[in-house]
Every structure is written in structure tokens, then in C-alpha cells.
Amino acid sequence: MYDVDxxxxxxxxxxxxxxxxxxxxxxxxxxxxxxxxxxxxVASPSFDMVRRLANAAGFELRxxxxxxxxxxxxxxxxxxxxxxxxxxxxxxxxxxERFSTLxxxxxxxxxxRRVGEEARNRVAEPTAKYGxxxxx
Amino acid sequence: MxxxxxxxxxxxxxxxxxxxxxxxxxxxxxxxxxxxVDLDLMYKRGDANITRLVGALAPLSPYLRGAPLGLPFRFDxxxxxxxLNFTLDTSSGPLDLLGEMTGVGRYEDVxxxxxxxxxxxxxxxxIELDWxxxxxxxxxxxxxxxxxxxxxxxxxxxxxxx
Numbered sequence: 001m002y003d004v005d006x007x008x009x010x011x012x013x014x015x016x017x018x019x020x021x022x023x024x025x026x027x028x029x030x031x032x033x034x035x036x037x038x039x040x041x042v043a044s045p046s047f048d049m050v051r052r053l054a055n056a057a058g059f060e061l062r063x064x065x066x067x068x069x070x071x072x073x074x075x076x077x078x079x080x081x082x083x084x085x086x087x088x089x090x091x092x093x094x095x096x097e098r099f100s101t102l103x104x105x106x107x108x109x110x111x112x113r114r115v116g117e118e119a120r121n122r123v124a125e126p127t128a129k130y131g132x133x134x135x136x
Numbered sequence: 137m138x139x140x141x142x143x144x145x146x147x148x149x150x151x152x153x154x155x156x157x158x159x160x161x162x163x164x165x166x167x168x169x170x171x172x173v174d175l176d177l178m179y180k181r182g183d184a185n186i187t188r189l190v191g192a193l194a195p196l197s198p199y200l201r202g203a204p205l206g207l208p209f210r211f212d213x214x215x216x217x218x219x220l221n222f223t224l225d226t227s228s229g230p231l232d233l234l235g236e237m238t239g240v241g242r243y244e245d246v247x248x249x250x251x252x253x254x255x256x257x258x259x260x261x262x263i264e265l266d267w268x269x270x271x272x273x274x275x276x277x278x279x280x281x282x283x284x285x286x287x288x289x290x291x292x293x294x295x296x297x298x
Binding site: 078095099105106 | 141172229273282286294
């Protein structure tokens with residue numbers, strides 16, 4: 001058993017192939033009335049029938065398991081703070097361009113960190129060498 | 137080769153290592169605006185792949201990140217075989233090697249849910265956005281909440297744009 005609305009699937013593949021219901025039915029070895037009932041949602045076709053209709057329209061029917069999309073109110077609370085313009089701009093780039101941008105930003109961050117460490121070390125050195133003020 | 141993330145990836149590709157880009161870099165490749173310093177990779181367990189992995193990365197002198205210097209740590213085949221997940225510093229930057237990730241499993245589980253992306257002239261496997269979200273959610277770290285919000289928005293934008 002499966003619980004999938006076959007109507008839009010069959011209608012979409014038939015229209016994409018520019019076939020009439022009768023043409024699709026002929027190709028799939030069934031009748032126009034069956035295709036009509038499937039597309040109108042009146043009939044609940046078997047998985048095999050949906051596959052036959054999809055194949056007849058020149059498509060493969062694939063089943064795919066995807067994780068449940070759960071919503072988390074805590075995560076949702078963070079969403080208004082996300083700058084979507086940055087994301088939209090990123091989506092216009094290719095993955096290679098995104099990676100290149102990441103590398104540049106990453107190099108800058110690592111450089112800032114290194115400069116910070118060097119500065120901390122310079123401040124710490126005299127303390128280590130001579131002790132803190134007031135130490136005997 | 138330079139001393140950067142692309143250096144690590146190029147070495148792994150050249151050695152024929154089977155790996156998947158996960159974590160922050162994967163998020164970035166899916167469009168995240170966050171900059172990450174670490175490279176998180178899921179690698180396939182198994183003798184042959186571990187041999188290739190060690191051969192590719194040993195020249196980068198991997199060492200346990202945050203551990204005191206001088207520990208008897210060797211990045212070699214027995215060490216990787218005996219362990220699973222490694223948090224490393226390398227001469228090309230921080231690298232997390234993951235044999236398994238909470239919520240998504242091992243390489244064989246995740247490889248079915250990857251996108252192929254050309255980012256350095258080679259086709260790299262990148263964990264799908266849905267599965268990245270799943271992994272972040274399963275990790276349950278407070279620092280990931282903002283990341284999750286961004287990833288979910290990205291998913292919505294991607295769905296909308298097909």
C-alpha cells in the first residue's frame with residue numbers, strides 16, 4: 001500500500017509529453033476512462049499503474065525516501081535575524097564561486113587570528129620575563 | 137599547492153580517497169553566508185580507503201587539535217583504524233575526519249544523499265541540504281541553532297527556485 005496522490009503526477013507527465021488522455025492510454029495499454037479517473041483523483045491506481053503511465057509518457061517513476069521536515073520553534077525564533085539577501089546572492093553563484101568566496105574570507109579570519117595571537121604574545125612576553133609590576 | 141582547504145581536497149582527490157564534504161563547508165556550498173574555518177569530511181571506513189586517506193594527509197602532519205605537543209600521536213593506518221572521528225590540525229588548516237555522524241550514520245548511508253559539485257576542478261560529493269539539516273539537528277548543539285535557521289531558510293529558497 002502507498003499513500004500518494006497520483007493525479008498530479010500523471011497529469012504533469014502527460015502534459016509535459018503533449019499527449020491526450022487517449023494517446024497516453026493507448027501507449028500504456030489501458031483506456032482513456034482509466035486515465036481520466038486517475039487524473040481526476042476518482043481512482044486510486046496501483047503503484048504499477050502509475051509507473052506504466054509515467055513510462056508511457058517517457059518518464060521514469062522513482063521512489064525516494066527523505067527525512068521528515070520537522071519544525072522547531074527555537075530554530076524558528078532565529079529566522080527573522082537571518083539576512084536573506086546574502087543567501088539569495090549566494091544562490092546566484094556557482095558552488096565553485098561560493099567555495100572561492102569562502103577561501104578568501106577564511107584566509108582573512110585566520111590572518112586576523114594570527115595577528116591577534118602575536119599581539120597577545122608580545123604583551124605577555126615582558127610579563128613572563130620580568131614578572132608583573134609589584135612582584136618581588 | 138597552497139596551504140588551504142583546497143589543498144586538502146586536491147590531495148584527497150589525487151589519492152582517490154572516498155569522502156563526503158559535510159559540516160560548515162557543505163553549508164557554504166549550499167549557499168550559507170557563514171564563514172567556517174574547519175573542514176569536516178566524512179570518510180569511508182575500510183582498509184583500502186584508510187590507506188589512501190593516510191597517504192594523502194600524512195604530509196600535512198595531522199595532529200590532535202588542542203592536545204599538548206609531544207603526545208605519541210601518529211596519523212597512520214593503525215591509528216585511523218582504531219579510531220573513528222578525529223579532530224585535527226594540519227599544515228593546511230583544521231580538519232575533522234568523521235567515520236560516523238550522529239543522525240545520519242556512516243559514509244555508506246550518507247553517500248546516497250549527496251550532491252556532486254565541481255568546486256576545485258574535481259567532482260566532490262557534498263551532503264544534501266536536507267541531510268545536513270538532519271545532522272545539525274541531531275548534533276543538538278546550541279551553537280547550531282542559528283545555523284539551522286539559516287539552512288532551513290536556504291532550503292525554502294531552493295525549493296521555491298526549483
